[in-house]
Amino acid sequence: MFGGLTGLKNPQGTDWGEQMLNTVASQTIRHLFTRSESVEVFVRCYPSSKLLQGSIDSFKMSGRGLVIKRDFAVEEMSFETDAVAIDFGSVLGGKLTLKQPTQAIAQVILSEAGINHAFKAELVTKRLLNLSLPTLTALSDGKPVSFPEVQVQLLPENRLRILAQADLNNGELIPLNMIVTIAVEKRRRVSFQNPEIALESVPEAQQDISRTLSMALVEILDNMVDLDRFDLDGVKMRLNRLETEGQKLIFSGYAEIERIPRSG
Known part of the structure; x- marks a missing residue:
């Protein structure tokens, strides 16, 4: 069964194992956000038989129109890992579980409107x-x-x-x-x-x-804008640089991913 799962191609040439992992990962990550306009996940694994050992070559996520913790709007977010070790059994159960922590290159784009909306959030107004x-x-x-x-x-x-x-x-x-x-x-x-x-x-x-x-x-x-206050459970963001571009604020850095959180 597993050999067929990781060797069978669909009409577009995508391995069924990768396709299932993409689906499970998309569903898992989508649940991290209160709302999301779109969340796309791309997994690369060659040869596909490595999935049986829980090894994938890279994992890339991109999302648009995201809302974190009900009040913090993110225009765009993306991250990409190097090789990742996952529990393949959890994938078969419809979940995504890491075998060990990993890091990902990350970019977050906030809009001027989203920043101003955040100033009305309870987490901000109480300060x-x-x-x-x-x-x-x-x-x-x-x-x-x-x-x-x-x-x-x-x-x-x-x-x-x-x-x-x-x-x-x-x-x-x-x-x-x-x-x-x-x-x-x-x-x-x-x-x-x-x-x-x-x-x-x-x-x-x-x-x-x-x-x-x-x-x-x-x-x-x-003293207010400390990313540790906004971290998702199991994920820490770290910044290398930021820049303003028109009505957007762009953060570049990396994410330390200890585990895939269950909700945002």
Whole structure:
């Protein structure tokens, strides 16, 4: 039975074993995301008999229109491994299980719209609302300070324009407007650097406090975007570089895959 499974070709010339593995892998990976527009998996294994020992030459996944943890939209994601050891018995059972950890080259593309949607996610808003940091409450007579509105515009040369409002919990909203440069730090953090505060559109009476609150928001954001907080179970993303391109933010790096997670 197994010999036939790994030797029989379909009319397109694809080995039935590879075809089954592609199907199982696609179904498994699709379940990692809350939603997905498309998920495609390509497995290369030659000779196909190596599947019986759970050995494949490469594993490539590409997806579009993905949503992670209900609120984090990914325009495109792709990764490709070198040789991978899998449990072939799990494939026959409709699952995909790794025999040992592996690494994959990865690329993730976020859209400007997706980034702004993420700023409304609970995981993000809880770090921006009702803050009691001493540097902030000193400006609001000891009351918690919030940043209820944060909007990002992607700019060339790895820069972002951040438009926001600060709520001092006294009925006064302070407009914030700045440009920052983003960079990769320690392969897992997105760092917000070199803030340029724009005060032209801020009323003169609010300019000093707007400047102070802008610097505080940059510091908060600089400590917020840590990929370890967004990892899928069993998968860690590590970054080598990032770049802005039009209305897209492109991350390149690799994924450390300990096991195939069951859900995202």
